[in-house]
Amino acid sequence: MTLRSASYSPTLPAPADRWPEEDYATVVETIRFLGETGGRPPSVAETARAVGLAEPQLRVLLRRWAGLSPEAFLEASTPGHIRALLDASPALGAARASDLFIACEAPPVGAFERGGAGLAMGYGFHPSPFGEAVLIATELGLMGLGFVEGAREAVLEDFRRRWPKAGFSQDQEATAPFALRVFDPAQWRPERPLRLAFLGSAFDVAVWEALLSIEMRRATTYGAIAAQLGKPRAARAVGAAVGRNPVSFVAPCHRVFGASGALTGYHWGLTRKQAIIAWEAGLPAG
DNA sequence: TCTGCATATCCAG
DNA sequence: CTGGATATGCAGA
Numbered sequence: 001m002t003l004r005s006a007s008y009s010p011t012l013p014a015p016a017d018r019w020p021e022e023d024y025a026t027v028v029e030t031i032r033f034l035g036e037t038g039g040r041p042p043s044v045a046e047t048a049r050a051v052g053l054a055e056p057q058l059r060v061l062l063r064r065w066a067g068l069s070p071e072a073f074l075e076a077s078t079p080g081h082i083r084a085l086l087d088a089s090p091a092l093g094a095a096r097a098s099d100l101f102i103a104c105e106a107p108p109v110g111a112f113e114r115g116g117a118g119l120a121m122g123y124g125f126h127p128s129p130f131g132e133a134v135l136i137a138t139e140l141g142l143m144g145l146g147f148v149e150g151a152r153e154a155v156l157e158d159f160r161r162r163w164p165k166a167g168f169s170q171d172q173e174a175t176a177p178f179a180l181r182v183f184d185p186a187q188w189r190p191e192r193p194l195r196l197a198f199l200g201s202a203f204d205v206a207v208w209e210a211l212l213s214i215e216m217r218r219a220t221t222y223g224a225i226a227a228q229l230g231k232p233r234a235a236r237a238v239g240a241a242v243g244r245n246p247v248s249f250v251a252p253c254h255r256v257f258g259a260s261g262a263l264t265g266y267h268w269g270l271t272r273k274q275a276i277i278a279w280e281a282g283l284p285a286g
Numbered sequence: 287t288c289t290g291c292a293t294a295t296c297c298a299g
Numbered sequence: 300c301t302g303g304a305t306a307t308g309c310a311g312a
């Protein structure tokens with residue numbers, strides 16, 4: 001099976017070239033190493049050595065991956081970075097929909113309660129800056145985004161469990177345009193909003209919609225989302241709902257932390273959450 | 287019904 | 300700074 005598709009623009013490099021798997025693998029190794037140093041900030045040279053690269057190689061890799069210098073990457077991986085994000089973030093609610101410019105579609109009433117029956121889900125696997133991603137497209141737009149860790153079938157099973165009555169079939173052609181766009185900041189433009197639909201319980205959908213109002217380079221806490229929903233005691237329920245976010249990355253559940261600044265959790269692995277946070281630190285402000 | 291959460295807060299060492 | 304107890308809303312079974 002090929003991951004490339006004729007629908008890719010000829011002027012853009014194919015995603016496999018844009019986001020080489022080895023880059024993310026090195027990023028993962030780097031984050032693991034930082035975890036082992038336990039608070040002490042390591043030098044760039046030491047970090048490069050730990051992941052088996054010369055310092056200039058690491059520099060080039062991080063520049064290609066996220067436009068980051070190694071120094072900036074290391075800084076963005078510290079607890080202090082999360083604190084700074086939280087401190088710099090305004091209250092939820094006032095912000096615009098999302099940097100990705102989302103058009104939120106509503107599935108038919110009761111579709112979730114009926115297990116997604118009647119919905120045709122086309123899935124596809126695509127390279128991303130955070131390893132291989134699985135995307136799920138329907139006629140309502142993007143409905144699922146997750147990441148492959150191990151077997152592709154395991155990720156699919158994750159989604160089948162959420163919507164057991166939906167029809168699943170592979171459709172790389174349907175998901176490819178979403179994959180290209182979602183992971184390419186240059187394509188986050190308002191003229192052609194990304195169509196997206198949330199399939200979940202009323203409460204979960206409300207939480208996921210709140211995620212869309214967390215802007216790029218900003219962050220929030222579970223308690224703040226609960227307060228925004230008018231249920232200030234529901235922080236824990238919010239945490240559970242955030243953990244069920246079906247459209248990872250696009251609905252930025254990676255920007256939610258504990259009130260203490262702790263990373264807390266991530267459905268697709270805490271390492272990936274850290275990687276996404278670091279990657280976003282490399283985006284141009286705006 | 288009851289159980290388990292990607293929480294938050296308080297209180298003791 | 301760490302750990303236990305407690306209040307809490309919701310989804311899934």
